[in-house]
Amino acid sequence: MAQRSPGQAQPARDKVAHDNERLQQLLDGLKAVRDGDFSTRLPQVGDVLLDEISTVFNGMVDQLSLFTSEVTRVAREVGTDGKLGGQAAIPGVSGTWKDLTESVNAMASNLTAQVRDIAGVATAVANGDLSQKITVQVKGELLELKNTINTMVDQLSSFADEV
Incomplete structure (x- = not known):
């Protein structure tokens, strides 16, 4: 049985540590969104799967932010400011987001x-x-x-x- 040198295990440990860091960032971002903070963004890191997760997460946060701001604007205009006729404009929505809009x-x-x-x-x-x-x-x-x-x-x- 060949023995590994300590240097061979280091890249694997680095990858695990990097993946754990990314998962923690994702968890922190999900908690922030759950708590109403839409400023969190996940960075691109050069890994195809992780970058796709970042892109989807960031797009979801942008969609939530736009939806929230539009609903708030319409509610304020119609309900508080007495400015009738306001409509939410959220381009490209589908599914439940479209139904809500x-x-x-x-x-x-x-x-x-x-x-x-x-x-x-x-x-x-x-x-x-x-x-x-x-x-x-x-x-x-x-x-x-x-x-x-x-x-x-x-x-x-x-x-x-x-x-």
């Missing part, structure tokens, strides 16, 4: 249509036009608001007819 955009679009219809009727009433009704499709508490405003318009119209 479409859901956010549908929510913002529906809310925009509902608020604009209600505002249009309120403006018409304020200007003395009692012929306008809220016609937009709504559910839940917005349905209650729609029915209340439409009833109010009917009652004001009846009262105006009596005067």
Whole structure:
């Protein structure tokens, strides 16, 4: 049996140490993403498999960052700033990311249509036009608001007819 010299085992130990370091970087990056930190990037190291893992990880983090910033922007515009009509623009999404983007955009679009219809009727009433009704499709508490405003318009119209 041939004996190995201590120098022959060193490259194998170096590779194991390097791979362990890369796995630790990946684990640290995954933990950062889990905790909402999208600034972590994995470097390219000249190994085909590890570089592909880095590319996929970095692309995933970029996608999460863009998705998060767009959803936050739309929520702020529509929900806080009162700027209706905002839509998330996330190019190249597919699968669940596309479904989530479409859901956010549908929510913002529906809310925009509902608020604009209600505002249009309120403006018409304020200007003395009692012929306008809220016609937009709504559910839940917005349905209650729609029915209340439409009833109010009917009652004001009846009262105006009596005067």
